[in-house]
Amino acid sequence: MRAFNFSAGPAALPVEVLEQAASEMLDWHGSGMSVMEMSHRGREFTSIIETALADLRELLGVPANYKIMFLQGGGIAENAIIPMNLLGKRSKANYVVTGSWSNKSQNEARKYGDVHIAASTEGSYTRIPSFDTWQVERDAAYLHLCSNETIDGVEFNAFPDLGELPIVADASSHILSRPLDVSRFGVVYGGAQKNIGMAGVTIVIARDDLLDQMMPICPSAFTWKTVAANDSMFNTPPTYAIYIAGLVFQWLKRQGGLAAIEQKNIAKADLLYETIDSSDFYVNKVERSSRSRMNVPFFLADETLNEAFLAGAKARRLLQLKGHKSVGGMRASIYNAVQIDAVQALVDYMKEFERTRA
């Protein structure tokens, strides 16, 4: 029996995707081999990567003047790869710090250029600071933000208009959970192990004019211009992770695309936040307008009950609910593949636990 899996990532995948991958494991489409055994340059894998790219472009509505690349290294490697690709002509970058992940990003960027903190909520990551308080340096190369903070449960619902200054967004933990107007950004990137598929592939969507700003030290395998010119085949790409991402894109299209999945995600998040807000037993500290639909951190008002809560959850097959070690408490990640019945099972359990322990 499959558990209700609330992991922040690697996270639950759609069961149809896992079943399809299982059925194609030994012999992909009559090729006589699994996807992980075939040449990345062969006809079979070429069709897999091209379909995945086209489906992702269609799902997100990526404009023609943006390249979609499959890289490796995850979000953490991008914290270095981004400045190395963008600080070749201007050495300064703006960073907005709204949680643990954007804080890590600005810290790493300091190795490669001058980091200017345009806004920060350090000390209490519970809101997106209003845009009119941001102190943006216009002569910088870009402004980086994390559009959904996985650990702190803070999400951007809108983005500022910074004119010529490109916005670079770490969308790792909410990409494909809702429509996103890519044309508002210079670069959108994310690791795959939440809403896209399995760990091992990083998606980078970059506007064409930003492919020519790299620092000379940027490694060739991470130079976007080189990767894009070679259709993500400069080095051997993470073939199986790209294949799984492709199956997820097809699954998303069958769900009706991003506008349809967004409605499901709103319903799931509303159900969970309403349960938290309607009781004094559970607490979520994030301002309502900045709450993440994907990652819902919550605390028991009486933290001595944490272990009992987690044990009871585990007994009901509600798994991976422990909060990140840096914030404590609980966290339910409810990505696209987590269905409303999982959230319903969680809130039923939360109410029962409150009744019996309050």
Ligand code: PMP
């Ligand atoms: N950014 C965000 C928003 C994340 O959630 C994560 C992973 N949880 C990362 C970056 C880092 O990803 P990775 O471990 O794949 O490098």
